[in-house]
Amino acid sequence: MTDFIPYGRQSIEEEDIAAVVEVLRSDWLTTGPKVAEFEQAVAGFCKVGHAAAVSNGTTALHAVMYAAGIGPGDEVIVPAITFAASANCAAFMGATPVFCDVRSEDLLLDPQKLENKFNERTKALVAVDYAGQPCDYDLLREIIAGRNILLIDDAAHSMGGEYKGRPTGSLADISTFSFHPVKPMTTGEGGMVLSDNEELIEKVRLFRNHCISADFRQREMSGSWHYDVVDLGYNFRLTDIQSALGLSQLKKLPDYRERRCAIARRYDEAFADVEEIMPLEVAANVKHAWHLYVVRLGSEQNPLDRADVFQRMRDAQIGVNVHYVPVHLHTYYRKKFGTKPGLCPIAEEQYKKIISLPIFPGLEEKDQQRVIDTLLTIIGK
Numbered sequence: 001m002t003d004f005i006p007y008g009r010q011s012i013e014e015e016d017i018a019a020v021v022e023v024l025r026s027d028w029l030t031t032g033p034k035v036a037e038f039e040q041a042v043a044g045f046c047k048v049g050h051a052a053a054v055s056n057g058t059t060a061l062h063a064v065m066y067a068a069g070i071g072p073g074d075e076v077i078v079p080a081i082t083f084a085a086s087a088n089c090a091a092f093m094g095a096t097p098v099f100c101d102v103r104s105e106d107l108l109l110d111p112q113k114l115e116n117k118f119n120e121r122t123k124a125l126v127a128v129d130y131a132g133q134p135c136d137y138d139l140l141r142e143i144i145a146g147r148n149i150l151l152i153d154d155a156a157h158s159m160g161g162e163y164k165g166r167p168t169g170s171l172a173d174i175s176t177f178s179f180h181p182v183k184p185m186t187t188g189e190g191g192m193v194l195s196d197n198e199e200l201i202e203k204v205r206l207f208r209n210h211c212i213s214a215d216f217r218q219r220e221m222s223g224s225w226h227y228d229v230v231d232l233g234y235n236f237r238l239t240d241i242q243s244a245l246g247l248s249q250l251k252k253l254p255d256y257r258e259r260r261c262a263i264a265r266r267y268d269e270a271f272a273d274v275e276e277i278m279p280l281e282v283a284a285n286v287k288h289a290w291h292l293y294v295v296r297l298g299s300e301q302n303p304l305d306r307a308d309v310f311q312r313m314r315d316a317q318i319g320v321n322v323h324y325v326p327v328h329l330h331t332y333y334r335k336k337f338g339t340k341p342g343l344c345p346i347a348e349e350q351y352k353k354i355i356s357l358p359i360f361p362g363l364e365e366k367d368q369q370r371v372i373d374t375l376l377t378i379i380g381k
């Protein structure tokens with residue numbers, strides 16, 4: 001039987017396992033020294049002042065919304081093509097996600113379409129580095145200048161990438177990573193919030209730990225047992241076990257990115273002359289993190305049925321996927337916020353054509369060749 005090739009997967013090596021085992025033998029499984037060490041390492045890697053580790057990329061975004069003071073009556077602009085978590089974070093806090101259409105060439109939020117999304121309730125803009133390509137942050141800043149809007153980078157796809165020589169995580173007012181196994185590096189589950197704004201990061205630290213105040217003067221006054229819950233928070237903590245894995249993975253992130261780039265280049269070459277397979281465009285001033293390799297299927301002369309290609313790839317044991325169903329088309333959003341088809345026409349049109357091909361550091365050349373040959377055969381090339 002042929003092996004199944006997933007669209008993404010982690011790379012775990014002996015040193016990762018050893019790092020985790022070392023923590024298991026230590027005194028601290030959670031809220032210990034590895035968490036702070038991991039936060040400092042990621043902040044250093046991304047050239048950002050402060051970082052707070054959290055339980056996953058979704059709680060990272062939720063904590064950012066809390067830190068920004070976003071609540072009922074506020075609006076948060078989000079691109080239509082992303083994982084639902086990018087928009088859910090606004091809904092968690094009782095705010096309203098406002099969907100902005102994407103550009104057909106790269107499926108990144110279209111800066112041209114932002115202008116009519118702003119009003120006095122707009123509090124934040126969540127830019128998503130879709131597929132691993134950083135957005136044009138200088139342009140986004142220019143557009144929101146003077147409006148008092150927090151610029152957030154949902155960098156779940158783009159850790160290790162760069163924009164104009166600056167690393168992702170440092171590009172917006174505040175940024176989030178996910179360490180899910182398919183993402184650029186993993187801690188099993190995990191996330192991080194990064195910012196140069198210490199006040200925002202302190203609020204994230206509060207929120208991830210039940211909003212328990214760490215005011216030690218108070219403690220000294222009323223006895224060492226004293227603590228105070230100052231607001232409604234959660235347990236969004238990352239463990240030392242996960243942090244040790246993260247520290248070990250971070251060392252290999254640049255190498256992982258190189259391997260993803262090489263895979264993307266081979267796909268680019270294989271499909272260069274095939275008009276039915278259209279990769280996304282990449283800007284000249286970015287270093288792409290290649291979390292996803294997305295192509296649009298079909299041409300004017302030869303429109304292809306995406307569902308059919310998808311099923312035949314799956315039948316051939318190739319784990320293609322579709323990233324993503326436009327968020328405003330999900331049942332929850334239609335029911336709660338009244339969104340409907342036609343709201344973001346480019347996203348909806350592109351969604352019908354996209355398919356994600358396998359890309360991950362451990363994808364072997366012969367397996368990638370199998371992906372290429374199978375796809376070309378299916379579309380009749």
Ligand SMILES: *Cc1c(COP(=O)(O)O)cnc(C)c1O
Pocket residue numbers: 056057058059082083085086128154156157178179180189190191
């Ligand atoms: C994966 C992902 C998230 C959520 O991260 P989790 O760690 O899975 O909670 C958020 N936004 C985007 C764009 C993602 O791809």
